[in-house]
Amino acid sequence: VPQAAPEFAELFHQHAAFVWRALRRLGVRERDAEDLLQEVFMVVHRKLPEFAGRASVTTWIYGICLRKALDYRRLARITREVSAEQADHVGEGRAQAPGQERALELKRARSRLDAILDQLDDDKRAVFVLFELEGLTMNEIAGVMGTPVQTAYARLYAARRHIKQSLGEEAGGEP
Amino acid sequence: VTQPPKRWLDSNDESPELRELLEAGETELAPPEVLRRSAGRLSAALGVSLALQKSAALATTQAVSPAPGASAAASASGGAASTGAGAAASAGGVAASATGVGSALGGLLAKVVSAVVVTGTAAHFVVQSSKPAPAATPRAQPAIQAGSSSSAREPARRAPAEAAEHGSDGAWAAPEQGGLSREPGSAAAEAGARDTSAGARAPAHVQRADRARASGRQSAPSASPDPRLLQLQLLERAQAELPRDPQAALALLEEYARQFGGETWLAQECAALSVQALVRSGQLAAARQSFDAFAARYPGSPMLGLLERELAARLPPVPIDRKVPHP
Numbered sequence: 001v002p003q004a005a006p007e008f009a010e011l012f013h014q015h016a017a018f019v020w021r022a023l024r025r026l027g028v029r030e031r032d033a034e035d036l037l038q039e040v041f042m043v044v045h046r047k048l049p050e051f052a053g054r055a056s057v058t059t060w061i062y063g064i065c066l067r068k069a070l071d072y073r074r075l076a077r078i079t080r081e082v083s084a085e086q087a088d089h090v091g092e093g094r095a096q097a098p099g100q101e102r103a104l105e106l107k108r109a110r111s112r113l114d115a116i117l118d119q120l121d122d123d124k125r126a127v128f129v130l131f132e133l134e135g136l137t138m139n140e141i142a143g144v145m146g147t148p149v150q151t152a153y154a155r156l157y158a159a160r161r162h163i164k165q166s167l168g169e170e171a172g173g174e175p
Numbered sequence: 176v177t178q179p180p181k182r183w184l185d186s187n188d189e190s191p192e193l194r195e196l197l198e199a200g201e202t203e204l205a206p207p208e209v210l211r212r213s214a215g216r217l218s219a220a221l222g223v224s225l226a227l228q229k230s231a232a233l234a235t236t237q238a239v240s241p242a243p244g245a246s247a248a249a250s251a252s253g254g255a256a257s258t259g260a261g262a263a264a265s266a267g268g269v270a271a272s273a274t275g276v277g278s279a280l281g282g283l284l285a286k287v288v289s290a291v292v293v294t295g296t297a298a299h300f301v302v303q304s305s306k307p308a309p310a311a312t313p314r315a316q317p318a319i320q321a322g323s324s325s326s327a328r329e330p331a332r333r334a335p336a337e338a339a340e341h342g343s344d345g346a347w348a349a350p351e352q353g354g355l356s357r358e359p360g361s362a363a364a365e366a367g368a369r370d371t372s373a374g375a376r377a378p379a380h381v382q383r384a385d386r387a388r389a390s391g392r393q394s395a396p397s398a399s400p401d402p403r404l405l406q407l408q409l410l411e412r413a414q415a416e417l418p419r420d421p422q423a424a425l426a427l428l429e430e431y432a433r434q435f436g437g438e439t440w441l442a443q444e445c446a447a448l449s450v451q452a453l454v455r456s457g458q459l460a461a462a463r464q465s466f467d468a469f470a471a472r473y474p475g476s477p478m479l480g481l482l483e484r485e486l487a488a489r490l491p492p493v494p495i496d497r498k499v500p501h502p
Contacts, residue, residue: 018204020204021200021201037205037213042217045223133201
């Protein structure tokens with residue numbers, strides 16, 4: 001049964017924070033994520049009247065988000081630059097609250113995660129991020145990416161293998 | 176038949192190192208100021224209101240963890256209620272009427288942020304009135320924050336806390352009136368402490384905000400009003416003056432620049448208002464200059480088109496025989 005078209009304001013308030021996060025994990029630089037967030041919701045607004053409810057709103061928005069992120073990465077060709085930028089930010093330690101140590105830990109961990117994700121190709125990265133971090137089902141991901149679900153599975157498993165291998169190599173490389 | 180894989184974060188088999196990375200990635204949400212700016216620019220560009228009308232989610236916050244400060248904020252008295260940790264703001268209070276360029280841009284400042292409710296990791300600007308601030312009231316952390324990462328994974332019971340953490344003003348998590356019908360659990364966020372029936376689950380991102388809490392994002396108590404409130408109030412006054420007295424609006428914008436400089440979080444909105452005020456006060460050459468500066472500084476701004484149209488509507492048409500073709 002098609003869902004009723006949701007209100008744009010509700011969509012923004014419910015999803016914007018998570019779209020931003022997905023954009024970041026999909027390889028959009030922090031300084032560009034805000035612009036892309038707006039672009040995503042400009043598209044959402046434009047296409048909302050056409051939203052037929054065949055997919056969930058979440059899936060639909062993530063689909064737009066994914067396409068924007070992929071376009072961004074293709075155009076900007078920034079894969080390596082992203083890693084460098086993130087590495088630069090690791091030591092910033094701008095948090096001034098008592099919990100700054102924890103905040104810094106998280107920031108380091110995110111930079112490390114993004115650096116590992118940067119090693120994946122865009123398709124594997126997208127599947128991994130949408131499944132492991134955004135919590136979409138594999139069927140939803142297949143719908144978002146326009147691939148058979150088995151292809152999505154294959155990409156997920158390949159991404160997982162790569163990530164475990166990367167972590168193993170990091171650990172092995174430590175003195 | 177392919178067995179659906181289990182998310183690594185839902186599995187206990189993965190290494191702590193891997194879990195830490197994934198949890199860090201999952202718990203990062205957009206900074207509230209990014210969301211606020213985006214809401215403002217989208218409102219201006221699209222001519223739609225992104226303001227939610229009621230503070231139902233704020234009531235949710237109180238249901239989870241009643242707080243005098245939060246109550247004060249929820250009341251019409253407004254004011255700053257700093258209730259604990261966090262220093263950021265997450266107001267989506269941007270309303271733009273669709274009656275024209277000016278009002279659309281004016282929507283950026285249509286409401287005055289007057290109360291700050293800090294819960295968990297973020298301070299939520301609650302769009303209310305602009306009355307004096309009551310004293311800050313410290314508040315204990317919600318008991319739910321004590322939950323561990325794994326136990327906190329259990330669904331919708333925790334959704335209200337998510338609403339509290341990520342948008343007590345209805346900004347980012349909790350639907351206002353029924354919300355979307357995509358997943359039954361999404362209603363849990365609006366229902367406060369309502370018990371959830373079996374099978375209901377919050378959206379994935381709502382379910383897992385517990386990790387944000389479990390990851391221990393903490394920040395310092397904030398007892399003094401955010402200076403951004405003052406900036407917003409001043410800019411709101413300028414916006415209010417714009418239709419009736421553009422010169423007064425300009426004077427207020429100059430005052431803003433004197434007080435806060437040109438690199439504030441509202442710099443773009445300030446510059447856009449300045450263009451409008453110059454146009455409306457008939458200072459077209461200066462308006463053109465300001466517009467060019469705006470376009471150079473914010474080439475991707477959604478407000479560009481609006482300003483361009485407003486400027487074009489006031490500029491005298493260029494006689495055809497004086498047009499210079501582009502090289």
